[in-house]
Amino acid sequence: MQFHHHGYVSGDPRIEPAAGTGVDRPAELPEQIDVLIVGSGPAGMLAAAQLAQFPSVTTRLVERRPGRLAIGQADGIQARSVETFQAFGFAERITAEAYQITEMAFWKPDPRDPSRIVRSARAQDDPHGISEFPHLIVNQARVLDYFAEFAASSPARITPDYGYEFVGLTVGDGEFPVAVTLKHTAGAEEGTERTVHAKYVVGADGARSRVRSSIGCTLAGDAANHAWGVMDVVASTDFPDIRLKCAIQSHDGGSILLIPREGGHLFRMYVDLGEVPADDAGNVRKTTIEQIIAQANAILSPYTLDVRNVAWHSVYEVGHRLTDRFDDVLPEELGDRTPRVFITGDACHTHSAKAGQGMNVSMQDGFNIAWKLGHVLEGRSPASLLSTYSAERQVVAKNLIDFDKTWSTMMAKKPEEFSSPSELEDFYVRTAEFPAGFMTEYTPSMIVGGAEQQELAAGFPVGKRFKSARAVRVSDTNPLHLGHQAKADGRWRIYVFADPALPGTDSPTDALGEWLASSPESPLAAQPAGGDDDAWFDARVIYQHPHTEIDINAVPRAFKPEVGPFRLTDLNKVYGVDPAADIFDERQLDRAGVVVVVRPDQYVATVLPLTATGELGAFFAGVRGERATAQA
Template identity: 30%
Template sequence: MAPCLPSDKLTTDTLIIGAGPSGLFTALLLLRYGISDVTIIDKYPIRTLTGHASGLQPRTLEILHTLGLKSQFDINAGGVADTAFWAPKDQDSGISRASAAPEVTNPTIYKRLIIQHQGRTEEVLNAELEKLGHHVKRPFEFLDYEYTEDKDHPVCAYVKDIARGQVQQYHCRYLIGADGANSVTRAASKIESTTHETSDSWLVADCAIKTDFPNIRRRCAIRTPAGNLMLIPSPRNTIRIYMLITNKQDLQDLAASKLDDLPAPLFKETQGRTRTTPLEILLKRLPPILKPYTIQITHIDWISKYVVGQKVIKSFTDNRNVLFVGDACHSHSPKAAQGMNTGIQDAYNLAWKLALILKGRANPSLLETYNSERCHIANQLIDFDTKFAKLFGDQSALNSGDFEKTWKEAQGFTSGLAQEYPAGPLVVPLPAGAASECPCPLIPGQRLAPMSLIRHIDGYHLTSLDTMASLGHFNEVVFAGDISREPRKSEFRRLYEFLTSPGSVLTKYNGLPPEGQDGWLPDDIFSSPPLPLSSGENGKVMNLYVVHTASRFDVELRPDFELWKWNFFEDEGGREHRMHGVETDGPIRVAIVRPDGIVGMVRDGDGGLGREVHRYFGGFMK
């Protein structure tokens, strides 16, 4: 290890290695959750400018919505709303469309993927960091880490300032490896990965085209004897082409090529060059696959090659203070647009837990749930991707329906809308027989599906994504039915008085609103900017959120409901009650929704509710 000068011994609460989407998102969330001492480093002198990960799934869009960022990704974006499957019609006629279907089938307000290259994603996230007074330190290379006797900052990370050639020590409370599939942080931890047997070679290109292919603005899976493609409609008149390479000579040429990330010459040869470029392979293989349709590439923005094997790290932590997110944890093929989305959801699961621990509000053991929950999802992803990749490349069954069937069965998982965390301290299963048949059931471990509501106090029409901003707060959501009529009126009043009493979890963990404030302020994306640690409002860790079916004109919130007046919402006609499986004339139902939008527990508002809610939070809160 190179010597470190005393002046180069630095401290930080959280050191993040890698400034790809998952690292940037982790940093941004921690800052929004009130953790100001965050340092993020990256070995590259500039951020990604184009290419790489591109698809943002509906669940990721919901998350971006709660941050007030979703609209920024709409600018000049492409999209995928439908998927078409193409296969050979016969030996001579070329391909024909076998079927087509909507891309997103689960309930959500976002019925498509947004397609933006990774450069745009990093641009937006970097700009948000800079608004909060932070930026990525470049170029800094992570070398190694070790544990010390320092109780406050037990991890010592060795980092090289590449420009100065000097090694620095960062003493931190937590170290997060977000440095990609070839993670140096993971290698330093010596945590092994489980590797699956498949390993595919791919070409990927972002390009402008001219073509008579009729489905160019749909995602298309094209499987032919001449080769296999995945076409993704990108911004404007561009597409992303994924080409699976199986020809032995092409594989050898790819392995030898060093021009994998360059827009090589399109229409003229470079004199003296003896190696085949990825672009030349793409131009050679594309026409026979798309026959009888024609395609002309008019411009290349980005082209690359890569070999993908399915693997997942055996633990997302080193069982102490080092954690991993994104491709440092899992790698797989690009066909289902899962890499960046899974990394962002890793960060979304981790950041609120880490923020509560750093604030001294939760026990460090809470991080064990990050490992168990995200490992569960990653292993499901790898199992799906292994099967999906094998079927995609199976040349012996091009007209089989198995590939399309597998895609349809996995839509809830790949969109992120039906992923489910296993039972644990943060996910309490429903009592036996309590599940109901409805479009958006309240299932612990799954996300709370977005609701369209009317804010009681002012009549604003909002969604729950608007009103449950990502600020690191739990939401105790009460589906109350018609609170304007007896006996429900009295029943709800008793429940509300209990939930806001000195012995309730809301009071126990929140305390009281800041002095001079006549109630808790709303957590909507329009009026809840990130709050500094010194703010009294930042002492709040949970909200009461009341959804009722009464007319807002028939119930006055003041003075009885003054404390949480901003969080009462009218469910007009009881639609959201029915969508979520709650009978409007049945028991009042309460759902504990975690800061990452996941339902943690569902119970009826009877006499045992308080005891169970206290037990839930007592398992991890201080």
């Protein structure tokens, strides 16, 4: 964390100075808004937190509840999400309060007495070291609290506007073309309606999304005709793995997915309620908590479960549904106009909860659209950038639903229906990278290059998230994870992995540094006049030498930007290799040097040789657009 560059900070450095729309932010919802977010779930709150870093953009978030969420239904936090939390500054704090999954146990009928279950296997949660971040369990409400804290502490000072229900919208013309009708749900004006006008609307309002309906989208898919009871409880039990994630299969009583919760005592159980008849007409949803507990005890035999307190419970039928688009542009309008309304999270994809993907994928939806809106509204990119949201995220959602169909079907199988005794645990280990959130791979577009130069940085696949590795910061000699230094501040990252020469030797790295600092074709030249040298682009250099051999005064000035009103030199962007874990070896980087460009949402955009200044300039010219001016 860096601070003091605007003067001495005596308070909490996480609270940034208010700026732009965050200065004297009106308490009342204004009539005209740049971005209106509907719904304060994971996608909506992350989008608000990201847009809070764009103080020139007026962003408001409306929520029909009268206040914060007290208890959420989602709780699984995959490693990719924790990686995202790191960028928003709260990974360590939420990890400290969460339950951490390191192992999963599998229980099956005892071959000697099928009426009893026995532990048949254990599997490491991340046997291949997919991520340096853990797999966590923590209530959705706490995730929202942390994003709310970040948004409120960021320059735009965004806080939710509670007590507003979305009624409908129409898209017209003008500077603020989206007319949104809202209804007060609390207070003296309860039941009355009002209209606000927005440039853009983000619907993060759940599976029954009214924003989705307003733009003519529908969820299409199928139901598996299989019901599950889910309960968050504290109980007295002799089941020995009550504090381990478990897949439990009984002989004829169905299955349980057991998820320990934060705090040491609470746990969640997804309890198999069996097939649902076609003519059930929703009756299975009337299953009582007592019936769910009884079914759990039948599955756990010979162990018993004495539930002492129920925090929450529900019954649901597995369904897999997806919208055909994630914005308001109809197929026949593609290429003729850019979108004004977007949907995220459960509003555009629904699936079972057992793969622990709903909240995680929803947050990446919010991350994806929010930085793009910020860039378009600040004039950094043309409005065509917004068309990449639906193109990128719909594919991710389709892959998620395909995975979840397989996993939820396997969880509902009887033991004798598997092709081998270890099929379930084998699948869990084999597919670990997908639920961890690391299989997303965006295809070429205006913000993702081709893979022609991929061999220069095999460990940073273009289109996939930037997988961090250690380097040693020269200025203070600290070994750090390179990716962990990238805050969710809307900036592009340009990582220059140097050639073998030291700085100041007229090397290709020196030449690139000079081009970045002085060429009118350099992306750094496009930054706003009078601001920090790295206001829009964060350029860092990693040399192939130990930090002790690097003369920081000889490093090109592109990697030592001047920041703040005092024009202080930032020395924290220069690194040497960590002898204990050489990043060039770990990420298979070409020793002749390579440039790795990373998007604001942590995905690798392009890989280029050090000498490819023309290609680098052209890439960012495409990102900016030929007429990347402030949008109406």
